[in-house]
Ligand SMILES: [Zn+2]
């Protein structure tokens with residue numbers, strides 16, 4: 001069967017891989033739709049994401065849906081034909097963090113399509129992925145599974161919103177309006193934010209998130225007046241920093257009101273100096289947010305029950321034969337938000 005295998009930076013191939021064996025607690029799926037994530041793009045461009053370095057060939061992908069083809073003997077509650085979305089997260093369940101319910105901090109986490117450990121955890125971009133039943137969330141038969149490919153990044157956004165605490169009636173600033181920024185804006189709105197402002201360096205990207213319900217977009221590269229006003233106003237109580245840029249974090253620290261809360265959602269580059277001393281003088285809380293805890297199920301039900309409309313987040317869908325184009329478009333943040341693939 002075909003799979004999207006990354007061999008090294010710049011070397012992504014659609015190649016034939018053997019059909020995986022099926023363990024008793026696993027299901028075999030027909031791949032539905034998969035979302036290309038920022039981390040997939042990083043792996044392709046640089047061969048690494050932070051400290052996770054691709055050393056052996058690795059199948060990419062951790063945002064995907066499927067239809068059950070076959071179930072292991074211990075699986076009694078899914079049947080061939082059932083639609084599922086895969087939760088790519090497999091915490092150990094046994095470490096202190098898992099036992100405290102903070103499974104996203106698990107020290108022995110296995111996350112699909114991740115080179116954090118060796119052997120790498122293979123991803124889901126294969127024609128017929130085999131996954132544990134416990135990693136599947138069953139879907140009603142009339143679901144538009146295309147949108148469920150967004151469950152994982154939307155879960156990340158919901159978790160970031162949880163880390164922010166109460167947002168009702170607040171002004172929330174989202175820095176960086178790519179896919180995670182856009183979903184964070186939607187999650188902030190869903191959690192009751194009164195006013196959502198987004199910043200980015202591209203007008204096209206800002207126009208897109210405005211269509212998704214962001215009240216105001218500020219181009220920090222060109223609109224210096226609006227940036228100065230945002231800082232002077234001190235109306236922002238929560239910042240979801242999704243750009244992962246020193247400049248964005250600096251703006252967050254400057255624009256937020258005292259006792260505000262900054263959630264760092266995007267990975268920061270390690271080669272840029274940071275001047276964030278207002279962290280002390282405003283007694284800010286900068287709170288990390290990593291993956292998700294039980295928000296995956298909320299993400300699925302929000303999408304299934306149409307409490308959120310994520311259709312505008314998907315900007316292209318490609319078959320596997322156009323994998324190169326799909327990745328190129330996913331990396332083109334001026335024109336695209338989330339790009340999906342299918343086999
Ligand atoms: Zn992702």
Ligand SMILES: [Zn+2]
Nearest residue numbers: 092095098106
């Ligand atoms: Zn654990």
